[in-house]
Amino acid sequence: MxxxxxxxxxxxxxxxxxxxxxxxxxxxxxxxxxxxxxxxxxxxxxxxxxxxxxxxxxxxxxxxxxxxxxxxxxxxxxxxxxxxxxxxxxxxxxxxxxxxxxxxxxxxxxxxxxxxxxxxxxxxxxxxxxxxxxxxxxxxxxxxxxxxxxxxxxxxxxxxxxxxxxxxxKPLQTRKASEKLVAIASRSHRTAETNAFLDEHDVAEIISAGSSLKFCLVAEGKADLYPRMGRTMEWDTSAGQAIVEAAGGRVTLEDGTTPLHYQKAERDYDNPHFIVYG
CATH class of the missing domain: 3.30.540.10 (Fructose-1,6-Bisphosphatase, subunit A, domain 1)
Structure with missing residues (x-):
């Protein structure tokens, strides 16, 4: 086989x-x-x-x-x-x-x-x-x-x-979102699209972090959202997505429903914009 x-x-x-x-x-x-x-x-x-x-x-x-x-x-x-x-x-x-x-x-x-x-x-x-x-x-x-x-x-x-x-x-578990949403944004790769997304949602606090630690903070229950409206590659996100989803979260495209998937040879293994939800 x-x-x-x-x-x-x-x-x-x-x-x-x-x-x-x-x-x-x-x-x-x-x-x-x-x-x-x-x-x-x-x-x-x-x-x-x-x-x-x-x-x-x-x-x-x-x-x-x-x-x-x-x-x-x-x-x-x-x-x-x-x-x-x-x-x-x-x-x-x-x-x-x-x-x-x-x-x-x-x-x-x-x-x-x-x-x-x-x-x-x-x-x-x-x-x-x-x-x-x-x-x-x-x-x-x-x-x-x-x-x-x-x-x-x-x-x-x-x-x-x-x-x-x-x-x-320590077990990892995403948290239930409250009225005061905490979002994570990239420290080195913040884009206008990311800022627009954050402005459109009622985000009470924005945490800046680098690398795939942003996924980890959502998986730990320290944040509710991580929007990434910029270029990433499969090797940037696969481990983080596995951890977030195992902890109860979701990683979707901008529509909020379509899961981010892999093996995208036709895109040279880069990702479309995505959002990580706790």
Whole structure:
């Protein structure tokens, strides 16, 4: 049976197809290792290069991505990976129906400017839907995990600590919106369309945050809305969407009903505008 013929079923707690050997703890360990690799570059600084799309990239991006790809290949041989820097180099595998999305250093501008809102993102996509994900913010000691084997959780995990499966896990649960809505907006990529959306809704408070931590704040129940009216790629959002949806939220297009889906080769794997709801 080819991966295109798989019937996606995660009711057993396992991921489908070539991702079946990946556990939530394994995803967490890989993200933690990548975060530990990144932190010395954050502390000491590193050279920055501009890519063809005018976005910045550093040695930390490349080193972390290489580590993640090696670790994923070790625990899930045959799993295709859509990885940011590999795509930038023109290397896109045949993804099939189940694949991983990797952003080794989401929030590179935050990283370069010595701000702590950068993350390691690893998502698993099956049948065009994120079904598992991990986001690790090493400068904030914050680890977020969603996997069908268990309820979504977060834990405190320092990047310089030896890896151990966290035993102090806080469940993630989106909150019920009140009359005083709290929204999150991008610190580095705020657009006029985003401002217009916020103006049209009765938002009492706006939180600025960088990288995929915006998804995490919604999943934690610290905010109600995250509108993103700007360009993002599948590797930017798959882990965050998996975490938010596992915590009870939704990620939709601007119509508020159509789910954000994946495997968009016809768009070069970029996303349309979307809204994250708690």
């Amino acid at each position: 080819g991966t295109d013929d798989l019937m996606i079923d995660t009711s057993s707690g396992a991921l489908p197809g070539p991702a079946a050997t990946i556990t939530g703890d394994a995803l967490a360990r890989i993200a933690h290792e990548a975060g530990a690799l990144i932190m010395p570059y954050f502390i000491q600084g590193c050279d920055v290069v501009e890519k063809k799309d005018n976005s910045p990239v550093t040695e930390a991006d490349h080193k972390a991505e290489a580590l993640i790809l090696e670790q994923l290949a070790a625990i899930a041989p045959g799993l295709p990976v859509l990885a940011e820097e590999e795509v930038a180099a023109g290397r896109i595998p045949d993804l099939g129906n189940v694949y991983a999305c990797v952003d080794p250093l989401d929030g590179t501008r935050e990283f370069i400017n010595q701000r702590k809102d950068f993350t390691v993102n690893i998502g698993i996509v099956a049948d065009k839907k994120p079904v598992a994900g991990v986001i690790y913010a090493p400068a904030r000691n914050a680890l977020y995990v969603a996997h069908p084997e268990a309820a979504p959780w977060m834990a405190e995990m320092a990047p310089d600590a030896d890896w151990a499966i966290p035993d102090q896990r």
